[in-house]
Amino acid sequence: MIGDLPDLKQIPNGEKVRGTFSDVEMQGRLDRLRVVMADRGVDAVLFTSI
Secondary structure, three states: OHHHOOOOOOOOOOOOOOOOOOHHHHHHHHHHHHHHHHHHOOOOOOOOOO
8 A cells, every 4th residue: 555655745835936035135034034043042943925
């Protein structure tokens, strides 16, 4: 029975859409976030949308 299960199942997430921010803007946001995280001793953050 276990041998009947696929090793990997791919679930498409739809077509990729254009980002809200330019690559430069996104990198700046990530850089600033990482500084704040380091200052506060935060190892990880999780963002989600509803």
